[in-house]
Amino acid sequence: MAFTDELEPEADDIWTAIVEHPMVERLGEGTLDEDPFREWVRQDYYYLREYGRTFALAASSARRLDRMGTFAELLHSTLNTEMDLHRSYAAEFGISEDELEATDPSPTTRAYTDFLVRTAAVETFGDAVAAVLPCMWGFNETARRLAADGVPDHDQYAAWIEMYEGEEFTELTDWCLDLMDEVAEESTAADRERYRERFLTSARYEYRFWDAAWRRESWEV
């Protein structure tokens, strides 16, 4: 059985919890208040910069040229295509680019991005792949499940769903799933157990990331 097929049951429970979270549910229905969504855009802007850094680190530890090249492309498309979506949201909401860039990360945003960067910086290439897989798989799956119920009558939320369920993002997700399977096959059972843990940690943070924006999480003191 492919490694990602083994991960699927646990992943599926987490994607289901995400789609049932009030923030995601309302985004899908088009009834979400704009305040938590603005908070999400700001936090995700910080997230994407660190996510891009994670790709840069994965590129630097890839031994195969094709994998190195794809991570370099991912770095480029994150900083340009994906962050452009966030810049356009910000412009529509009257948030300046300077303000976006100056966002302080919430405790969850900090913890999640530190986890990604740390994993790619000090662990193996396979650990880095396992840690970034939920970012692609989770968003693609969430957007596809929301789209299956129809796209909301709200421009920004519809754009969100279209971006993450679209062909380009779906292809990236499939590439990352295949890469995880290839790397897992080249690895030992102990490596695979560690990849599973790294994967689950990121997937759980994916849930928390929505919840933190919804609750407008901040430091207590």
Ligand SMILES: Cc1ncc(CO)c(N)n1
């Ligand atoms: C938190 C989070 N996870 C995944 C993605 C997909 O790139 C994103 N933009 N933000």
